[in-house]
Amino acid sequence: MLNLDMKELLSFFYFIFFSLFFCFFMLFLSSILGSKSSSRYKHTPFESGISPVGDTYLRFSVKFYLIAMFFVIFDVEALYLYVWSVSILETGWVGFIESFIFIFFILLSLFYLIRIKALNWVSKY
Structure with missing residues (x-):
């Protein structure tokens, strides 16, 4: 059982309270002091000074997501080994x-991922 005295608990709650207070205070202060401008180009997408052309909907292959998931899994395992x-x-x-x-x-x-060819980029179709 943990043996915490009242002074340690009180200092912990002070820390939490003042951290949250500071965050909310900074958000409130920035909303008051921040500039509020409105113009014709305020809500248009911006791409390095070039006006956007075409549709933004792009289809990515599932292979990209599989590789990303494999990377995350093996990266977390590397953290455990560290x-x-x-x-x-x-x-x-x-x-x-x-x-x-x-x-x-x-x-x-x-080896299982290699055997089921989950890491192959070349499709048979």
């Missing part, structure tokens, strides 16, 4: 074995 490498002295051999099993599952999932 945390393990920082605490290697505290975890000892048990942590080494656990990280070895973790890396094994990462490689197993990568």
Whole structure:
């Protein structure tokens, strides 16, 4: 059970209160002091000084989203391995074995993605 005295709890609530107060105060202050201009070109899209031409609806291949999801998954796993490498002295051999099993599952999932050809960009059609 945590043993927190009243002084620590009060300082935590002060911090939260003043942080929220400061954020709302800055938003309020910027809405009062900020300039409010209106012109003919205020709400038109701007692309490096060139007027936009054509439709903005573009169709992307699903492969882009798959690669992005794979990147996020493997990037998060790399973060876990970084945390393990920082605490290697505290975890000892048990942590080494656990990280070895973790890396094994990462490689197993990568080989599975290669086997089902999820990483191929060339389509058969």
